[in-house]
Amino acid sequence: MNQPAAEPDASSGRNVVFRIEHVRKEYHVEDTVVYALRDASLDIFENECLVILGPSGSGKSTLLNIIGGIDTPSSGRVLFRDTDLSRYDRNALTMYRRVNIGFVFQFYNLIPNLTARENVEMAAEISKSAMDPNEALGLVNLELRKDHFPSQLSGGEQQRVAIARAVAKRPDILLCDEPTGALDVSSGKVVLQVLADVNRTTNATVVIITHNAIIGNMADRVVHMTDGRIRDIVVNHERATVHSLEW
Amino acid sequence: MTILTRKLLRDIWRARGQSFAIAMLVCAGTSEYVGVASVQRNLQLTRDEYYADCRMANFFISLARAPRSVADDLREIPGVRNVQGRIVKDVNLGIEGYEESRTGRIISLPDVRAPVINDIVLITGRYFEHRSTSEIILSHAFATANKLKIGDTITASINNRQHTLHIVGTGMSPEYVYMIRSAQELIPNPDRFGVLWVSQTFAEQSFAMQGACNDFVGTVERPAEIDRILNTASSVLAPYGVFAKTNRKDQTSSFFLANEIRVLGIATAIIPPIFMGVTALVLVVLLNRMVRHERTQIGVMKAFGYSDASVAAHYVWFALVLGLAGCLAGYFGGVLVVKWVMQIYIRVFQFPTFRMDIYPIIMLQSAVLTMVCAAAGAFGAARQAARIEPAIAIRAEAPKYSRRIFLERFNLIWGSLSFSSKMIARNMARYKFRAVFTLSGVAMSTAMLLMGWFLMDAVNYMIDFQFSQTQLEDVRVLLNGEQGKDTYHDLQRLSDVKAVEPVLQYPFEARTNWRKKEIAIVGIPAQSTLWRLIDTQGNRVEIDKHDFVLDERLAEQLGVQPGDELVLKPLMGRVPKERRVHVTKIVKQYLGMGSYMEIEALSRVLDEPFAMNTALIRSEWQRARELDKGLRDVAAIASVRIKEDSHANLKKSLGESMRAVNVIILGFAAAIAFAIIYNSTIVSLTERHRELAALRVMGYLPSEVGRLIYNENLLLSAIGFVVGIPLGIGLCGLIVMAYENDLFRLPFKIGLRAYALTILTTFCFVTVANLAARRKILQLDMVEALKMRD
Structure with missing residues (x-):
């Protein structure tokens, strides 16, 4: 394909960041083959908030990992702004993650012996266009806790540090794997609010995967997955505020 | 197979790199201990049997000349078992086809074979048959080195007359196990010095010593009384001009042999404890981590009804299985060590037969030592495992608490550190024990390396000092007895x-x-x-x-x-x-x-x-060899030594044995450094694999993640190195003391070269361990690591 970067999508008029075409992923465990993804195709648009819903084992994490460049498809293509990720070698994928991707995990994965601010600095250190770590912590409302170690923060606070860490690199896309999975409702809502704010203020595309259908209401589009396939895609014409979500 | 046994074997397999490193440590320690202790015992038993079979003398008295009958007087001294008189003289030898002179020590034996003191063992040929003829039995090593065989002849100048001597046999004697002419020579030179056993009649006739002798050898009832007996003997012999009285302990060959046995004893006493100690330490680190890591599993097992004891025993078994494996491998290593070292000794020491045994009691000792150390290393982990409460353990562990470390009080320094340096600093503070462990491993290995390199340098320095600073002649000539100014002037007139x-x-x-x-x-x-x-x-x-x-x-x-x-x-x-x-x-x-x-x-x-x-x-310039030829016919000369040859010979033999020692030390130091650094690196990787995976996901390259680990290793190694140097200097001092004897003292001089080589080798070991860690970093499974909670 020789089209210019970010081809406009006919239906929404927005630019496509990711074009996922017939991606399959299978794992070979001894003699059995496990199909994690069977033929998934999807476009992800610039600056949208996308929620991928599905039960565990539906392939949503695999899809996210492939988009994020920490896993590779068995067949099919993932185009990131027209570049085929499957052509990347390990180092190229690392550089891709470094420049373009921000990851947020269910279990935060902060470095336990670095303070909140140092955890953010760690990401900033390898990025050319990084934010000031204090600014990143400001985005998640944690300036006052910046000198605390992860063990001194609550789960919700740790997740916000993780988001600040992901955002500090100014990634094009923020990939969140069950970001509220380990949190109670109120902490979870604070985290989702932060993600919504980041989506609004930084122009980053935000992809959230979850099995909590309520969260889908805050998205521009909701992708339903089961059994390694994309079952349907629902477009929310009106995004719900995080505030209004209850579960 | 019980489930726990199956888990045990799988655990060992999963941690195979570390298990292998531990087993290798045990193997190295066991081979050294079993090998060297067996060699020591072999050497000792071989010597004792040889001395007993051939009636090795307890004392030696050399004098100018005394009637043979004086032996009867000496036998009367209380405590003396037997005394025999003999003629012992050094002569210059000529062998066809060789130009340089050789020294032969003529020793008289009875005309007819009898059970004498310092009896010989015939290796080839026969005893004398014609009492007054010039039949000789040649020391076996000399015959071999000069390619002499039965039926050949050699010439000797005895009392200013050239005699042609007929070789009828080759033999060995307990008096010349270490075959050197005098203690000053240090190293045998079998082609230049040999013993010629001749019949008593021939010796008396050719030296004009009918009915006389110049050497008494004797055996005693109780070796403890040797000093008293020697004193009495010297007063009996006073009228005959005693040159030297020597007890067996100080007799040249016996002294060197005993010294070798002593040094082997030191090696068996020092090295295995180091290995066992290191093994125990590595096990502590590995097993403690394992218990922490398997906390939940242990909780579940206990919840299902496994007893505290059976869970604790599981971890002790882990250590014992590795210890046992290493021990068994070490037995094979021990056999190789015995073969290798005995090969060296066969060249150096002249024994008719060598014991090459491995001793079950030594094997048992090393096995017990290994098991005790392994169990000690596992003790802490086992106790922890026993104490785990199932109800608490099956819940997730509370997050590790981090706090500010001491260095952070100094804002100026702390502020200037990169985050990776901060991470390293905090990590070292968080795992103090492991940091100390790595550091002391490097320190120990550095100390051993310094000792190895120092030993090689010291021996070279000692030899070079002797031959280039003090001993400046080209040729050294030993004369027959004291000579006057005439001989001096005669020598001056010789050509070259x-x-x-x-x-x-x-x-x-x-x-x-x-x-x-x-x-x-x-x-x-x-x-x-x-x-x-x-x-x-x-x-x-x-x-x-x-x-x-x-x-x-x-x-x-x-x-x-x-x-x-x-x-x-x-x-x-x-x-x-x-x-x-x-x-x-x-x-x-x-x-x-x-x-x-x-x-x-x-x-x-x-x-x-x-x-x-x-x-x-x-x-004259480069004429030493021609001079040597010219000197052969000068009557007053007993023997000639060319300095260059002595220098080269000493350097070759001592240098060779020191290189062998250094190879062993290097191997041990490498095993220790590698086992420790590799193990603590792997443990560190396992414990931190989620945070390292998070870094990788964030876009850190494997090399950037690796640098965190390498830099930590390098920093610890640098500190360990600094600690290890004084430790090594201490070890060198100890080795100088251990080696010191009347014959030589190693110069306690550690040159820049030794330090430089130590740095270089230590660095190499660290790099190898880092490379092994690098493999693990490349294999980090990001997806897997991030999905799971510890």
């Missing part, structure tokens, strides 16, 4: 001679108020240029007729300093006349111990105006 210096060496008993020692005083010319004395500061020392100079070590042993008085009693000559002298100067000497006087002053002590028994010759 550039300069000659006379030397007189004479044995004395030196006595202070409370110490007594037999010494050889060397008389050298006042302006000697061929025998140079050097003081402890490295400056040249001039000697004049009032001087009495001692080397450092001898002065230490006698407990004297410059200005102190000594009483000297000549040990040869018929009239023992005592003389008082004052120590004037102290000199430095590594090989042998020396005391020096001006040659004419020394001659006067012996009531002679001038006497010499050795000549030092500087030959």
Whole structure:
């Protein structure tokens, strides 16, 4: 394909960041083959908030990992702004993650012996266009806790540090794997609010995967997955505020 | 197979790299212990049996000449079992096809084979058949080195007459297991020195000593009484001019052999404990981590009804299985060590047969030692496992608490550190034990390396110092007895001679108020240029007729300093006349111990105006060998030594054995460094694999993640290195003390080269361990690591 970067999508008029075409992923465990993804195709648009819903084992994490460049498809293509990720070698994928991707995990994965601010600095250190770590912590409302170690923060606070860490690199896309999975409702809502704010203020595309259908209401589009396939895609014409979500 | 056994085997397999490293440590320690302890016992038993079978003498007395019947008087001394008189003389030998001179020691044996003291073992050929003919039995090593066989002849100049001697057999004697002419030579030179056993009749006739002898050898009932017996014997023999009385302990060959056995004993005592200690430490680190890691599993097992004891035993078994595996591998290693080291000894020591056994009791000892250390290493982890409460353990562990470390109080320093440096600093503070463990492993290995490199340098330095700074002649000539000025002038007139210096060496008993020692005083010319004395500061020392100079070590042993008085009693000559002298100067000497006087002053002590028994010759440029040929026919000469050969020979043999020692030390140091650094790196990787995976996901390259680990290792290694150097200097001091004997003292000088090589080798070990860690970093499974909670 020789089209210019970010081809406009006919239906929404927005630019496509990711074009996922017939991606399959299978794992070979001894003699059995496990199909994690069977033929998934999807476009992800610039600056949208996308929620991928599905039960565990539906392939949503695999899809996210492939988009994020920490896993590779068995067949099919993932185009990131027209570049085929499957052509990347390990180092190229690392550089891709470094420049373009921000990851947020269910279990935060902060470095336990670095303070909140140092955890953010760690990401900033390898990025050319990084934010000031204090600014990143400001985005998640944690300036006052910046000198605390992860063990001194609550789960919700740790997740916000993780988001600040992901955002500090100014990634094009923020990939969140069950970001509220380990949190109670109120902490979870604070985290989702932060993600919504980041989506609004930084122009980053935000992809959230979850099995909590309520969260889908805050998205521009909701992708339903089961059994390694994309079952349907629902477009929310009106995004719900995080505030209004209850579960 | 129970489930726990299956888990045990799988755990070992999963941690196979570390398990292998631990087993290798045990294997190295066991091979060394089993091998060297067996070699030591083999050497000891071989010697004891040989000495018993051939009736090795308990004492040796050499004198000018005495009637053979005096042996009967000596037998009367209480405690003496048997005494025999014999003739022992060094002669110059000629062998067809070889130009250089050789020294042969002629020793008389009964005409008809009898069970004598210091009996020989015939290796080939037969005993004498024709009593008065010139049949000889040649020492086996000399025959082999010179390609001589039964039926060949060699010539010897005996009492100014050339004799043709017929070889009828080759043999060995317990007196010459370590075959050197005198202790000063240090290293056997089998092609230049050999023993010629001849019939008593032939010896008496050719040396004109009918009914007489110049050497008595005896055995005693109780070796503890040897000093009393020797004193009584010397007073019995006083009228005949005793040259030297020696007990078995000090007899040259016996002394070297005993020294070797002693050094082997030191090696078995030092090295295995180091290995076992390190093994226990590695196990502590590995198993503690394992218990922490498997906390939930342990909780579940207990919840299902496994007892505390069976869970604890599981971890002890882990250690024991590895210990056992290493031990078994070590037994094979031990067999190889025995084979290898005994090969070396077969070349060095002349025994008719060698024991090559491995001893079950030694194997058992090492197994017990290993098991105790393994169990000790596992103890802490096992106790932890036993104490885990199932109800608490099956819940997730509370997050590890981090706090500010000491360094953070210094804002200026802390602020300037990169986040990775901060991470390393905090990590070291968080896992203090492991940091100390890595650090001490590197320190230990550094110390061992320094010792290895130092040993090689020290031996070279010692030899080079002797041959390039003090011993400056090209050829050293030993004369038959004391000679006068005539011989000196004769030597000067020979062709290829550039300069000659006379030397007189004479044995004395030196006595202070409370110490007594037999010494050889060397008389050298006042302006000697061929025998140079050097003081402890490295400056040249001039000697004049009032001087009495001692080397450092001898002065230490006698407990004297410059200005102190000594009483000297000549040990040869018929009239023992005592003389008082004052120590004037102290000199430095590594090989042998020396005391020096001006040659004419020394001659006067012996009531002679001038006497010499050795000549030092500087030959014309590169003419030493031609000179040697010319000297062969000079009647007054007993033997000739070319310095270049002595130097090369000493360097080759000592250098070779030191290289072997260094290879072993290097191997051990590598095993320790690798096992420790590799293990703590792997443990660290396992514990931190989620945070490292998070870094990888964030876009850190494997090399950038690796740098965190490498830098931590490098930093710890650098500190360990700094700690290890003084430790190594201490070890070198210990080894200097352990090696010290009357024959040599290693110079306690650690050169820059040794330090540089130590740095280099330590760095290599760290790099290898890092490379192994690198593999693990590349294999980090990001997806897997981030999905799971610890």
